[in-house]
Amino acid sequence: MAEELKPVNEEDLKQLKERMNLIASADPAQYHNSYSLKRYLRAFHTVDNAFQAILKTNKWRVEYGVAVLHNNKELIEKYSDKAKVLRHRDAIGRPIIYIPAKNYNSSDRNIDELTKFIVYCLEVASNKCFEEVVDNLCIVFDLNNFTLSCMDYQILKNLIWLLSRHYPERLGVCLIINAPTFFSGCWTVIKGWLDENTAGKVTFVSSEMDLCKYFIPDILPTDM
Numbered sequence: 654m655a656e657e658l659k660p661v662n663e664e665d666l667k668q669l670k671e672r673m674n675l676i677a678s679a680d681p682a683q684y685h686n687s688y689s690l691k692r693y694l695r696a697f698h699t700v701d702n703a704f705q706a707i708l709k710t711n712k713w714r715v716e717y718g719v720a721v722l723h724n725n726k727e728l729i730e731k732y733s734d735k736a737k738v739l740r741h742r743d744a745i746g747r748p749i750i751y752i753p754a755k756n757y758n759s760s761d762r763n764i765d766e767l768t769k770f771i772v773y774c775l776e777v778a779s780n781k782c783f784e785e786v787v788d789n790l791c792i793v794f795d796l797n798n799f800t801l802s803c804m805d806y807q808i809l810k811n812l813i814w815l816l817s818r819h820y821p822e823r824l825g826v827c828l829i830i831n832a833p834t835f836f837s838g839c840w841t842v843i844k845g846w847l848d849e850n851t852a853g854k855v856t857f858v859s860s861e862m863d864l865c866k867y868f869i870p871d872i873l874p875t876d877m
Contacts, residue, residue, distance in 0.1 A: 661691045668700045669693075673707065683711050688784040696821030710819045722773040732770035734877050738777045741872040747791040747825050748781040749868065750774050753877045755798040759805040768811045775820055789825030791867065797831040804839050813846055827855045828867060 669690050677684040685693075685707055693703040714720065722728075734756045739749040775790075782788050816824050829836075844852055858864050 658691075659695050661694045665694055665700050665703075666690060669703055672700070672704050676708075682715075683708075686784070688788045692788065692822035696817070706818070706821070713819055717769075717772065719772060719776060722769060722776065725769070725773075728766060728770055729773060732767055735767065735770060736774045737874060737877065738774055738781065739872060739874070741868065742781075743791040743826075743868045744866065746783060746787045747789060748778040749791045749793060749872075750778050751793045751795065751874060751877075753795045753797070753874075754803050755796075755800075756877065757803045757805045757808070759807060760802075762805070762808075764807055764811070767808055768815075771808070771812055772815065775815065775823070779820065779823060787825065789823050791825055792827045793873070794827070794829045795831055795873065796829060796833060796836060799831075799833060799836065801835070801839075806842070809843060810846060813851070817848070817851070824851065824854055826867070828858050828864070829855065830858045830864060832857055832859075 666687070670687070673683070673685060673690065690703070690707075693707055694700070697703040697706045734753070736750055736752045739751055741749065743749055778790050782790070829840075832840075844855075847855070858867070861870050864870050
């Protein structure tokens with residue numbers, strides 16, 4: 654069963670569609686479908702703010718080379734242990750991005766390259782969405798064998814910024830599994846960067862039985 658999404662004002666949606674149709678008729682690359690327009694309206698609340706946010710995202714996508722990231726085989730191979738879009742989906746059909754936190758080390762990475770890889774993963778997962786059913790993602794942070802040296806605050810900040818600015822309302826749920834007790838200190842810092850809506854999507858899962866509410870644990874990789 655699909656989740657309940659916050660309804661969008663139909664008049665706002667109509668106005669936003671009209672504005673975007675004008676832009677897209679001159680430049681088809683600017684096009685966003687109705688599901689995308691609704692996500693921007695949910696995130697940015699007014700037609701003006703949503704319209705401006707879409708234009709900024711479109712500009713960013715071109716400048717960042719989002720459409721050709723999949724051609725960067727060297728980058729994808731280099732960071733393949735940092736995150737993976739799983740073949741399976743969660744219980745309501747969301748694509749899953751699996752992130753094994755033990756493979757991170759803020760002193761041993763190129764932040765720009767790693768951010769590009771994260772964008773690549775967000776693109777792959779977003780493109781897997783069956784938007785008529787569910788148009789958001791499940792992100793799983795696995796803290797098995799996590800130590801404080803794995804805590805990369807900057808890449809997390811970048812992910813939060815990407816989700817809020819350029820993938821608004823794409824996050825359906827963020828599951829944190831196998832969290833050690835000392836992670837509570839890290840979480841206090843991270844939670845301060847999240848708005849109330851996003852923080853409400855983060856769930857600490859402490860048992861396999863609880864995880865089964867979201868997906869069968871067997872689908873998680875054991876080779877990363």
